[in-house]
Ligand SMILES: Nc1ccn([C@@H]2O[C@H](COP(=O)(O)OP(=O)(O)OP(=O)(O)O)[C@@H](O)[C@H]2O)c(=O)n1
């Protein structure tokens with residue numbers, strides 16, 4: 001009888017960083033805004049570089065990006081830039097995965113993380129990896145919803161009214177990283193019907209009938225979306241314990 005050997009899992013990071021930051025309305029893409037002393041994208045990349053669990057980090061930028069070389073010099077250990085960004089977040093992630101054909105194995109685990117979440121830490125990366133374990137459906141960081149949730153309706157004067165209160169039981173707000181095997185994520189995003197309707201990776205995996213695990217994240221891992229979020233992110237970045 002021959003003994004079978006099982007390889008330990010390999011973990012990779014893939015950061016979509018090809019957005020324009022329309023809601024931030026800054027002078028350029030928000031992932032390059034300085035928060036807590038360095039570009040937002042650099043914080044996110046450095047969290048993966050600081051994690052002993054992560055083999056390599058890939059960053060997806062627009063083909064015509066003129067800033068990335070100054071933020072991630074080509075001699076930076078453990079990081080590769082892929083100039084294959086697309087029109088939507090889903091397109092950028094899918095293009096990045098396709099560019100890694102032959103580089104990643106279908107069982108390799110890929111953590112997709114927004115460049116616009118600078119508060120990620122190696123401890124949160126380890127918590128996700130530990131929480132998902134060997135679940136073939138993968139999983140994601142997320143936060144249980146704590147506010148009372150309202151469904152709005154338009155008022156005659158153009159403002160909004162509260163039409164109903166939606167039970168918040170069981171509602172979680174998705175964060176990233178979201179981690180899946182390379183093969184599953186490629187299949188899920190490759191078969192998803194509408195790139196504009198897929199706002200995160202887990203939703204494409206759910207469409208294949210899988211139920212990814214929810215692992216509680218942390219408020220410090222907020223996505224910087226609106227101008228006011230910059231100050232909140234800086235508050236967390238100033239305090240490594242949060
Ligand atoms: N075509 C796109 C759109 C988004 N992203 C990335 O996806 C992440 C999360 O998206 P979001 O916060 O929506 O970023 P933007 O699309 O830049 O912001 P906005 O929707 O306000 O334009 C960001 O790191 C962003 O750079 C991407 O790689 N490619």
Ligand SMILES: C[C@](O)(CO)[C@H](O)COP(=O)(O)O
Nearest residue numbers: 114174175176199200201223
């Ligand atoms: C992936 C994500 O960060 C999870 O919260 C989010 O879905 C990004 O897209 P959004 O359009 O900014 O909600």
